[in-house]
Amino acid sequence: FLVPSLKVWLHLEDREGGVWLGGPSGVMRFGDPQVLPYGQKQGLPLGALYSVSRGLGDRLWFAGGDSLAVREGGRFRSHPTPGLPAGAGVLCVLEDPGRGLLLGTTGGLYSFRDGCFRPFPGGTALSRTMVLCLYRDGLGRIWAGTRGAGFFLLEKEGARRCAVAGGIPDERIGAFHLARDGALWVGSTAGLTRYDPATGRAITYTTRDG
Secondary structure, eight states: OOOTTOOOOEEEEOTTSOEEEEETTEEEEEOSSOEEEESGGGTOOOSSOOEEEEOSTTOEEEEETTEEEEEETTEEEEOOOTTOOTTOOEEEEEEETTTEEEEEETTEEEEEETTEEEEOTTOSGGGTSOEEEEEEOTTSOEEEEEBSSOEEEEETTEEEEOOOBTOOSSOBEEEEEEOTTSOEEEEETTEEEEEOTTTOBEEEEOGGGO
């Protein structure tokens, strides 16, 4: 099956085992045996898509442009974003049982509190830098990757910038994965970094390493 002109900016495996791929022209769900396209004609109220994540229950969250959408019960709907400043592009979204809905935008990290989105508390760089990705690991910790400000671990009263021994080159961080040995793998435009949360030590692998 060929997918014409599909640039892949996002991917996710849902709870039923289907794989979602998406980008500037919408999303497609690869299931068994069907491949189903979704765009504005199918009810997805977004154009270009930057991120998809699993929410509570059967919810899937989609972020793109200055908008947010959710798929629940097999249907798409727009989700309002009161409180976001004009022009704040939504780059990523995460629904957490403890913190609620979090949005990474071109103007910082926002959380949904008291009926609207507000800057994430704590006064860190997360309130003024581009947040490219959000990740909840198997231990329930939430990590945020940024453009130019490294990455952060979200805490109860704010967020802590992770000190990396040797630094991560080219700190545009777009992906995380927690390995079984406790190491956090961090994907950036410079390569792949293995980070030890306990010591702060990091090793970066690039194309020169194969």
